[in-house]
């Protein structure tokens with residue numbers, strides 16, 4: 001079985017591990033942290049503690065990333081600029097506010113695989129989805145539909161439905177919502193492609209979560225984008241759970257548009273500024289868009305003409321001037337990614353997540369008796385008491401594993417926190433999510449999370 005082979009590989013990687021019991025031991029996790037695998041930048045983050053002041057095994061960085069130690073100073077620097085320079089802060093100081101979005105775009109380029117001029121950091125995620133759909137959803141009599149995954153994050157669904165209604169369409173008829181096959185938990189690429197080919201001449205736009213918030217599946221962006229284009233649709237991606245998590249090359253993959261938030265894997269803080277990507281081929285193509293004074297070229301902006309003189313890059317999609325105080329923490333948070341690099345980040349992420357999956361398998365088998373299968377595959381059928389619904393192929397998942405549990409998941413998450421100092425999260429109706437973050441989580445954090453899960457299930 002694939003998973004056991006992976007566990008065996010991991011056992012071979014560290015010294016003197018001979019049995020599954022040894023693999024599942026706390027000592028094994030500590031040894032891996034000590035001897036082999038170090039978090040990439042753990043010392044750069046602040047870790048929460050519980051009410052007793054004890055350390056938390058933080059597994060919820062897919063929801064809200066930890067605070068970098070640099071954050072306070074980054075905000076303070078802009079407060080100081082405001083205090084000492086006031087309005088001149090727009091053009092003076094260490095980071096003149098006028099150029100702040102460009103600095104953020106520069107730091108974001110390698111994270112999403114785009115050119116800096118294709119990125120604009122602005123607003124929050126759902127607002128950016130709206131601004132992008134204003135350009136990339138252009139329904140006509142024949143082609144009116146938007147295609148998405150049925151189990152997308154609710155906000156994406158609401159944004160899509162409201163755009164359709166806004167253009168005089170029918171939200172119940174004009175959205176194609178794709179479900180996994182019966183008994184499966186994630187979409188197969190071939191099924192997405194089949195629907196695109198079958199119904200292509202009705203579809204105006206595709207908008208999928210690149211890594212789904214619920215299942216943790218990583219979609220095949222280049223394959224789906226290519227077929228979307230083949231049938232004449234625009235291809236968009238929500239990168240909320242993908243940016244800073246999985247390797248992305250959205251420019252080379254010819255993605256038309258994308259949006260993401262920066263408070264999850266990117267650690268920029270709650271509500272911090274979001275990203276938007278518009279492929280360079282669209283910059284001067286005359287697409288309709290919602291504009292404001294910040295869409296105007298800087299050199300003519302203050303002429304205050306009634307007709308916009310648009311910037312010829314992604315910045316033209318930004319109607320408003322940059323919200324500096326929520327942007328400040330993003331710059332230093334993103335810089336860590338530049339220092340570490342996405343290849344190193346991904347390599348460690350795969351190590352941590354496959355260790356977590358294998359530990360679930362080993363402890364699940366121990367719990368239910370030898371020979372019982374804990375299925376960690378992508379919807380391949382029978383399960384034991386817990387079932388990892390995230391696909392197991394390494395190119396189909398990121399850091400997160402979504403685990404189907406046999407008891408109410410929100411209470412379970414609360415008990416793991418109260419009794420074991422483990423912080424994960426839950427999603428309706430029966431999923432808990434753990435995401436070991438390669439920047440700061442350890443093997444020991446993963447061990448604490450998985451053993452807490454089984455302790456509570458058995459308790």
Ligand SMILES: Cc1ncc(COP(=O)(O)O)c(C=O)c1O
Nearest residue numbers: 124125126153155156213240261
């Ligand atoms: C996939 C996805 N889309 C949209 C959103 C909404 O984000 P925001 O509230 O920043 O608009 C989230 C938030 O977690 C998300 O995970």
